[in-house]
Amino acid sequence: MTEWEAVEKRISCRAYAAQPLDEATLQKLRSYVEELRKASGLPFQLFTAPAGEAAVKLSGAMFSGTVSVCAALVGGDDPLSAEKVGYYGQDLVLYATRLGLGTCWVAGTFDRASVAVTIGDGEKLWDVIPIGYAAQKIPAKQKLIRASIRARDRALEAFVESDVPFSSLPEWVQKGVTAIRLGPSAVNQQPVNIVYKNGQVSARLWKKANDLVYNDLGIAKRQFEAGAVACGMNGQWDWGDGGEFHCCV
Numbered sequence: 001m002t003e004w005e006a007v008e009k010r011i012s013c014r015a016y017a018a019q020p021l022d023e024a025t026l027q028k029l030r031s032y033v034e035e036l037r038k039a040s041g042l043p044f045q046l047f048t049a050p051a052g053e054a055a056v057k058l059s060g061a062m063f064s065g066t067v068s069v070c071a072a073l074v075g076g077d078d079p080l081s082a083e084k085v086g087y088y089g090q091d092l093v094l095y096a097t098r099l100g101l102g103t104c105w106v107a108g109t110f111d112r113a114s115v116a117v118t119i120g121d122g123e124k125l126w127d128v129i130p131i132g133y134a135a136q137k138i139p140a141k142q143k144l145i146r147a148s149i150r151a152r153d154r155a156l157e158a159f160v161e162s163d164v165p166f167s168s169l170p171e172w173v174q175k176g177v178t179a180i181r182l183g184p185s186a187v188n189q190q191p192v193n194i195v196y197k198n199g200q201v202s203a204r205l206w207k208k209a210n211d212l213v214y215n216d217l218g219i220a221k222r223q224f225e226a227g228a229v230a231c232g233m234n235g236q237w238d239w240g241d242g243g244e245f246h247c248c249v
């Protein structure tokens, strides 16, 4: 599966199959989390539980099934760390999706005491990401949860601030914005816009409801990158609200 296919396929998985991860897949995840720890400097941690047991206790009101693997996204308690958690966490989500696994960003609806995570001074557990095989058939309840939250989706054009109409933006910018819209955000608030002025792309928070918008900012930047790369445009983001995307040609 290509990364773009993963962008299109990913949804928040709230129904997991009983099937545990096979050892080879688990090993790939472990290695990838190790790479992300090195690249980001963030102390991400991967938890596993014996088959049939839960690696994290998820709220029964939102989730079904038992998930045996969980990533704990730990980082500093400041906006830059929160953004990095978003960026590298979404990198992990796209990787797991490409392995055929279901994932969900979870900041609130889980039992924090159920995760035996190590948290250093000045750090916090921002989110967990349960990782497992999605149930073959999504139960009606989980379908309804997603449909009702996604019903608030903003129009694609609303994600762009520019003098240029959406259809006249470069293809790689259009695809990057499409990826942001397809991506996850806390309570589906979709708080990140792309600003396109004089050929320069930047990312702006148009809404700052709470600290989780900085997770959303990092997620949106990673999603944008996936869209741009699918059109052959590589680049690198500056961190921060208003950070620019620098194309590598």
Ligand SMILES: Cc1cc2nc3c(=O)[nH]c(=O)nc-3n(C[C@H](O)[C@H](O)[C@H](O)COP(=O)(O)O)c2cc1C
Binding pocket: 010, 011, 012, 013, 014, 062, 104, 105, 106, 107, 108, 109, 110, 127, 146, 149, 150, 182, 183, 184, 185, 186, 187, 188, 212, 215, 216, 219
């Ligand atoms: C930072 C963050 C925190 C989230 N926390 C939760 C959560 O606590 N519980 C939950 O069920 N979904 C949570 N979500 C998932 C969002 O509700 C979901 O991404 C959004 O509704 C869009 O749906 P989709 O991911 O299926 O496309 C979270 C997403 C993000 C990005």
